[in-house]
Amino acid sequence: MRAAVYDAPGEPLRIAEVHDPVPGPGQAVIRVAACGVCGSDLHATAPEADLARRGGVLGHEVAGEVVEVGPEPVGGWSPGDRVFVMPVGGCGRCPQCKLDRPEQCPRQRSFGALGPEEPDGGYAEYLAVSSADLLAVPSGVPLDAAALCEPLATGLMCVRQAELAIGDRVLILGAGPIGLAAAVWARFFGARRVVVSERVGHRLGVAERLGATDVIDAGLYPDAAARFAELTGAEPDAVIEAVGRPGMLNAAVAAVRPQGRVVTGGVCMEPDSFDHLLAYAKEPTIRAARVYTKAENEFILEMMASGRIDPAPMISHRVGLGDLPAAFEALRSPTDQCKVMVEPGRG
Ligand SMILES: [Zn+2]
Ligand SMILES: [Zn+2]
Structure with a gap:
């Protein structure tokens, strides 16, 4: 698959052909429909911060479609399900997760290569995530709007x-x-x-x-x-x-x-x-303010589904993977960009 790889601070993202992700135990593979470019991606890749994992794939504001489910999933997900991926997830099995509070999980995980341990994120055609972190996107909510769930949260x-x-x-x-x-x-x-x-x-x-x-x-x-x-x-x-x-x-x-x-x-x-x-x-x-809750994310999707909020005006630009590196660098200085949405399906 194609992905935008982060090599080092000061270097633009590089579009590369990489291995397709394979779902491990408890994981699902998502076809990325939309992934928002986040300020934290810009922060983490700036030379003064230098936090992002080199060789990794950034992007943690992901909505898409389940294409494959690994063994022992949390939840009954099937290929074709439309999902938003909670960027801060839990293990799905501890007492806090059982109480539906993954944000309190002692084994809290995130993805998007913002740290040395973080797995790859959504600036790619596909990504593997924990099935415990998936939220169903209600019908009627477009996937690009669902990807706005993270900044909205x-x-x-x-x-x-x-x-x-x-x-x-x-x-x-x-x-x-x-x-x-x-x-x-x-x-x-x-x-x-x-x-x-x-x-x-x-x-x-x-x-x-x-x-x-x-x-x-x-x-x-x-x-x-x-x-x-x-x-x-x-x-x-x-x-x-x-x-x-x-x-x-x-x-x-x-x-x-x-x-x-x-x-x-x-x-x-x-x-x-x-x-x-x-x-x-x-x-x-x-x-x-550090972290939002799962309940907040669910509430946001519900408010979008019932038409009580319409966050679409936040999206100022849509780019395919090929145009992402330039759009990403442009965001480092003030421009007319607001939320730039990466849509790998655009090429
Ligand atoms: Zn973000
Ligand atoms: Zn947990």
């Missing part, structure tokens, strides 16, 4: 950590896929104002389509807190940081109302300074 987790009350005013810093997903859910769960600050103009339009009540062009208004006050007449009850660059946590604390909530959803890969006096003055609750 990350945004949902941020909104859950922000403990929104009906009528809250929310500021979201950054309109990449995580910030956009947070906008979807903040509005869904009753925020009165959802204000998204971002410097890429195209993404501001997407934010408005997805539930933002107001947007701030960060190029024109670098002080998001001041602009938020102009727009809403108040300070935000919660700030969701979805950029992940040094200084953003301080900016979020500076913006939030006294005793408000700050959630960091963007993952800053470098050490960052923290303004203790500023936090002291504001007394915010600061929470770091």
Whole structure:
């Protein structure tokens, strides 16, 4: 099969012919219909981080079709089943997994070559994954939308950590896929104002389509807190940081109302300074969001199936494997890209 192989930091992905995956015990092989390009793939392959497994295949936002099931599967999967693959999976057999909480599994596993031990991911025609990590995609939900489940789950987790009350005013810093997903859910769960600050103009339009009540062009208004006050007449009850660059946590604390909530959803890969006096003055609750739950992923698929959310505007580009290396490198600098979807069936 064809796959996009990661060789080393600073080198573009390389399209290669590799062995077809064979399902081991408990595994299923999935034909990849769509795999989202994630910010963590870009982070992990950047020279300063250098975390990704060399020679591995990245990609952990996968939806597709079961083509083969190995021995001793978890669940009654058959070829042809449409599935989303939970990127953070459990063993399927321990007490936590039996309680349907794979995110608490002591033998938690992920795929997508983001670390030295992680198996190959979905920038390929096929991949082998644990059958315990599959979620059925309801009929009527296109597989490319199902692949958005992962960023949507990350945004949902941020909104859950922000403990929104009906009528809250929310500021979201950054309109990449995580910030956009947070906008979807903040509005869904009753925020009165959802204000998204971002410097890429195209993404501001997407934010408005997805539930933002107001947007701030960060190029024109670098002080998001001041602009938020102009727009809403108040300070935000919660700030969701979805950029992940040094200084953003301080900016979020500076913006939030006294005793408000700050959630960091963007993952800053470098050490960052923290303004203790500023936090002291504001007394915010600061929470770091790491992992979503299986229940959240199931809920998202259900909300898509019932038409209560439509995340399709998040997809800005669709590429086949052949065009992935160039699209992947382009994402390293700000562009009009938002979620780039790899569709290996396109060639
Ligand atoms: Zn991701
Ligand atoms: Zn387990």
